[in-house]
Amino acid sequence: MxxxxxxxxxxxxxxxxxxxxxxxxxxxxxxxxxxxxxxxxxxxxxxxxxxxxxxxxxVDDYRPPQWPDPARPQQFHLDIGVEDLDRAQRQVLALGATLLDAGDGTRGWRVYADPVGHPFCLVRDLTGPADAVT
Known part of the structure; x- marks a missing residue:
């Protein structure tokens, strides 16, 4: 190490x-x-x-990622476990996030961008409640 x-x-x-x-x-x-x-x-x-x-x-000349454009890749993303995807979505949108991909309603995750364009996912947490979304 x-x-x-x-x-x-x-x-x-x-x-x-x-x-x-x-x-x-x-x-x-x-x-x-x-x-x-x-x-x-x-x-x-x-x-x-x-x-x-x-x-x-x-970064002075910050250029946000353009998901899923490979010419301006996401560079990284965070997966954030949540108990209730719909409730968590309302909360992150109210904070200034942007929904990028809601999926077809059958999968357990959705893709968002933070206020400056970094993609992150809300993922249905099957292990228990997440304090961040209560």
């Missing part, structure tokens, strides 16, 4: 605003003091209750 994953970093035009979007979706603490990162206008973090850390880095 060479190292441990510390966080997932997302490029974006406005780090604090995107951190707050994901905080509303996942819970946790925005810009929690942490000696691993220096927080400023170009960098924000979200420490989630599960221990996962997301970081948000300002």
């Amino acid at each position: 060479i190292g441990n994953l510390q966080c997932v970093v997302l490029d974006c035009p406005a780090p604090l605003e995107l951190a707050q979007f994901y905080q509303s979706l996942l819970g946790g603490t925005v810009n929690q003091p942490d000696p691993r990162w220096s927080l400023d206008d170009d960098w924000a973090t979200l420490h989630t209750g599960s221990g996962l850390v997301l970081a948000f880095q300002r």
Whole structure:
């Protein structure tokens, strides 16, 4: 082993605003003091209750992914387990997400974009309730 994953970093035009979007979706603490990162206008973090850390880095000429266009690929995505897809969809849309693919109604997941275009999926969580969507 060479190292441990510390966080997932997302490029974006406005780090604090995107951190707050994901905080509303996942819970946790925005810009929690942490000696691993220096927080400023170009960098924000979200420490989630599960221990996962997301970081948000300002990119001046940010170009969002265009799902599913391979010329501007998604670069990464998050799968977020939810108890009720319909309720979770209403909540993420109210936060500023965009529905990209609702599927045909028979599968257990849907694709969205966060406010700056990063794709993420809401996935029916069959293991139990998810605190993030209650």
